[in-house]
Amino acid sequence: MTCNVVVLISGSGSNLQALIDSQQPDNPMRIVAVISNRADAYGLERAKTAGIATRVLSHRDYSDREAFDGALVEAIDACQPDLVVLAGFMRILTPGFVRHYQGRLLNIHPSLLPRHKGLDTHRRALEAGDREHGCSVHFVTEELDGGPVAIQASILIGAGDDLDSLANRVHEQEHRIYPLAVRWFAEGRLRLAEQGAMLDGHLLPASGYCFTN
Template sequence: MTASCNVVVLISGSGSNLQALIDSCGPDNPLRISAVISNRADAYGLKRAAAAGIPTQTLDHKLFADRESFDRALIESIDGFGAELVVLAGFMRILSSGFVRHYAGRLLNIHPSLLPKFKGLHTHQRALDAGESEHGCSVHFVTEELDGGPVVVQAVLPITSSDSAENLAQRVHTLEHRIYPLAVRWFAEGRLRLGRSAVELDGQPLPACGQQIRN
């Protein structure tokens, strides 16, 4: 059995992707969620973590003078839990360059679009407005470019004529719950790494779009 991999999950809200990660834990998965940290004390995800017996911590960004001082305190907390991987699961903070560099190659995020398309917010409506035939979500390594890090895996679905931004969001959210635990497990198993020129899975470079799963 592979040694466990300590993962710290950062959240700001309901934590549905956190729940998917919790549900993926088991004796055959080296993933070990060592802590869940939120910048909001009222984040429902903290209750999900507590119900699963996972330590939680709240670090209110409003109590810090600036982003850099908050991020320094956040780094101290994360490293105190022995994190080998940091997972952003609805963490609604733009991270400083220093934070991103500190966790280079071991910081993952999920974004509700087929990157590099539709970085930022309101991705589902923007995909509809652009007349896209496909949409989906992407797990990527975080770099200093917002939503611009190398892609690990994407889940792709067709856009139908009956889709609205609301139901498209629901469909994509379901896919997020599938591919985020998959990517985190690959990392925990030592199969996934950020190489010098590309994301590597099992020692082989992945294409720019990562591994694609079509639905």
């Protein structure tokens, strides 16, 4: 059974590309639309190249966050998705939006949550002297970057790592684990329960399913 996915983007769409590339015959996930709040987002071109429907909904055209999110809900629901995926969507979502898609909304964050919530995570990891860094796929809740984690990938920070090298290494892991998490959801293996993220009927630990590199 096909799992229809809507992807929200704001930028280049490298994680979107990883999701597009994962659409193989044995994968029930299908991206039915890509929506961006920025008309110049390169991810829109990636979607068009793959034959995926696109739409631009600029937040600047709305009076406030609630009005924009209301219009965004209408645009998403018109596609009848089973899952909504945030792939570099640079908007803080309203509680009403998050509640509307509870259990059907995934995000990827470039840190080992709950460490380094928010922005500029690679710099913060370096400045904190962290030995490990990485990325996390999590269900979205009303708490910013605070929803239950489904899967993480960690890397060791080397003595020669700088901001660019660390970001590139984390991006590689993002492109690995995001398609996997979305596939798990599409296959019915991953879901959000009252007590947290569950995989194959088992409650995942707070750090989710972990890959160490």
